[in-house]
Amino acid sequence: MSEAEIIMSIEGVTKKFPMGEGKFLTACDNVTLHVRKGEFTAIVGESGCGKTTLMKSVMNIQPPTEGRIIYRGRDVTELSGEERRQHCRHIQMVFQDPAAAFNPKLKVKEIICEPLLNFGLVKRSEMAERAGQLLQLVELPPDFGERYPNNMSGGQRQRVAIARALALDPEIIVCDEATSALDVSVQDTIIRLLCRLQREKGVTFIFICHDLALVSMFAHRVTVMYLGSIMEKLDGDKLQEARHPYTRALLQAVFPVEKDKSHVIQCLQGEIPSPTDMPSGCPFQTRCQYCQEKCRVEKPVLRELSDNHYAACHFPL
Amino acid sequence: MLLDVKNLDISYGDNPVPTVKDVSFSLDKGEVLAIVGESGSGKTTVIRAILGVLAGSGHVSRGSIGLEQEDLLQLDNKGWLKLRGRNISMIFQDSGNMLNPVQTIGHQYIEYIRTHAHVTKQEARQMALDVLRRMNLPNPENIMDSYTFELSGGMRQRVGIAMAITFHPKLLLADEPTSALDVTTQAQIVKELMNIIHQSDAAMIVVTHNIGVAAYMSDKLMVMAQGEVKDYGPTEAVIGCPKDEYTKRLLGSVPEIGGKRYV
Numbered sequence: 209m210s211e212a213e214i215i216m217s218i219e220g221v222t223k224k225f226p227m228g229e230g231k232f233l234t235a236c237d238n239v240t241l242h243v244r245k246g247e248f249t250a251i252v253g254e255s256g257c258g259k260t261t262l263m264k265s266v267m268n269i270q271p272p273t274e275g276r277i278i279y280r281g282r283d284v285t286e287l288s289g290e291e292r293r294q295h296c297r298h299i300q301m302v303f304q305d306p307a308a309a310f311n312p313k314l315k316v317k318e319i320i321c322e323p324l325l326n327f328g329l330v331k332r333s334e335m336a337e338r339a340g341q342l343l344q345l346v347e348l349p350p351d352f353g354e355r356y357p358n359n360m361s362g363g364q365r366q367r368v369a370i371a372r373a374l375a376l377d378p379e380i381i382v383c384d385e386a387t388s389a390l391d392v393s394v395q396d397t398i399i400r401l402l403c404r405l406q407r408e409k410g411v412t413f414i415f416i417c418h419d420l421a422l423v424s425m426f427a428h429r430v431t432v433m434y435l436g437s438i439m440e441k442l443d444g445d446k447l448q449e450a451r452h453p454y455t456r457a458l459l460q461a462v463f464p465v466e467k468d469k470s471h472v473i474q475c476l477q478g479e480i481p482s483p484t485d486m487p488s489g490c491p492f493q494t495r496c497q498y499c500q501e502k503c504r505v506e507k508p509v510l511r512e513l514s515d516n517h518y519a520a521c522h523f524p525l
Numbered sequence: 526m527l528l529d530v531k532n533l534d535i536s537y538g539d540n541p542v543p544t545v546k547d548v549s550f551s552l553d554k555g556e557v558l559a560i561v562g563e564s565g566s567g568k569t570t571v572i573r574a575i576l577g578v579l580a581g582s583g584h585v586s587r588g589s590i591g592l593e594q595e596d597l598l599q600l601d602n603k604g605w606l607k608l609r610g611r612n613i614s615m616i617f618q619d620s621g622n623m624l625n626p627v628q629t630i631g632h633q634y635i636e637y638i639r640t641h642a643h644v645t646k647q648e649a650r651q652m653a654l655d656v657l658r659r660m661n662l663p664n665p666e667n668i669m670d671s672y673t674f675e676l677s678g679g680m681r682q683r684v685g686i687a688m689a690i691t692f693h694p695k696l697l698l699a700d701e702p703t704s705a706l707d708v709t710t711q712a713q714i715v716k717e718l719m720n721i722i723h724q725s726d727a728a729m730i731v732v733t734h735n736i737g738v739a740a741y742m743s744d745k746l747m748v749m750a751q752g753e754v755k756d757y758g759p760t761e762a763v764i765g766c767p768k769d770e771y772t773k774r775l776l777g778s779v780p781e782i783g784g785k786r787y788v
Contacts, residue, residue, distance in 0.1 A: 248788065254707035254708065254709065255678075255707055362564075391563035391564055391734065392563070392734065392736070392775065392778045392779055392780075393563065393774060393775055393778045394563075395778070395780075396777075396778035396780075399787065400787060403787040403788055406788070407788075418707065418708065419708070419780065420708070420782065421780040421781055421782050421784075422780040424780065424781075424782050424783070424784070424786075425780050425784065425785065425786055425787055426786065426787045426788050428788065444786075444788075445786060447782060447783075448782065448783055457709060458708060458709065459782055460712075461708040461709050461711065461712040462708065462737065462781075462782055463712075463715070463735065463737030463738045463740065463741045464737055464740070464781060464782075465736050465737050465740050465764060465776060465779050465781065466740070466764065473712050473715070473716065473741065474712070475709070475712045475713045475716055476709045476712075476713075479677055479679055479680070479710070480677075
């Protein structure tokens, strides 16, 4: 795979939320990640691993406690006022629940054209036509513009959400669990649509997801997070070569459709520890069956194991 | 034969067109049936009908449901009360929602046991602790004194399962038992459900949209769409050579590790 240009680098982002009594909840701990142009960068992890917090920093919704996010040579966390508004043109977002992402009193064409109106890129009289074009791009009939979001199915609503994200012709689209609320067959069609947009329009996607199996279908790069830290970074087509015990555990927890007796479902013991009192050393130590003395003392840093493959583990498998 | 459902139609209100059409299946002791389908396919409606708890104006408009030769549709309220929670019990998607958030788990658990059995509070508490311990819950005493929101999703689900198996039911109904959980917790819960089935001779109907989980757990598989049964048979047969076009499409769209790639 040839190396595409890096268009965004997240450098050492840490986000701590004050919990009172001098305690902090560490949602992201020193996360460093590069997003390459025209690729699907997937961030995978279970609930509470910090993937959404990281994206809120990228979207400039919540500034990180420490660290920088470099995009077009600027640290986006320092933008304010008009500069920050202009920054929104280049990064757009698709949310998990399309039913909650729209104003139910707006028609679809108004929803889709709202970002364009905000930036004065479309006249009100041209709205219907522009909305029609965007709807066709997401494989919906143009006359959907006259509908309201609540008389559409979940899949159709998610397409409208994608059309809205595309309206400003952004460079990056962030999808936060964009298919988790959908049925599998609908999920499949949405993923195909995203892949088509990536191919034809060269859009860069940051795809947040909890489903490693889904991500293995289309992601160029996969980042696995656990308790706010990156555990492993690798290429999407090499997921099965994962060497971090946590990534392995995630892979083994997927139930295959074919009833294959040789596939043993391995369970991790216990549960995710509370992020308010993180163990010192490796975040994964409490559930790792290979945990050794060193893991309890020293937090492993990301090391390069081979090309494009990094793992934060003292003893990678 | 433990459960025998024949030509079941379920309608809502006065609608002449049934929501669920012509569902038939049977289940023996120790067998697991999985019903898979997408939202709105009627899979939850079917198991709700077996428990006699159809929502709103829902009612069985045709067919029969027999549990050990007893026709469930002929039961009166008293009959249902005897059956529910003892012979048939249900595990919900999020057991946290099933429980009252302003009462401790112990309070509700003891109340549940004493509704169905003539025991003292102390005896009921002991019964509850024993079952919680069987579900690999650490510190059952602590859990009895906790409120639902103090437990994690996986622990809440274990409490829900513990409550459902307290009286060794003949038939367990599980409605999306792992859908609200993370993948690693899902694997734990699925394994524990399978242990329960292997240790007792209870039968189980599990409703899920996760086809992988359904395939792993079930002996028989039923695929539903728009209230109709699209495919039904032994799990290997349905997955190995699906008869219906819809089943093929559904199986084709399940993401798998090491499967097809779009880029």
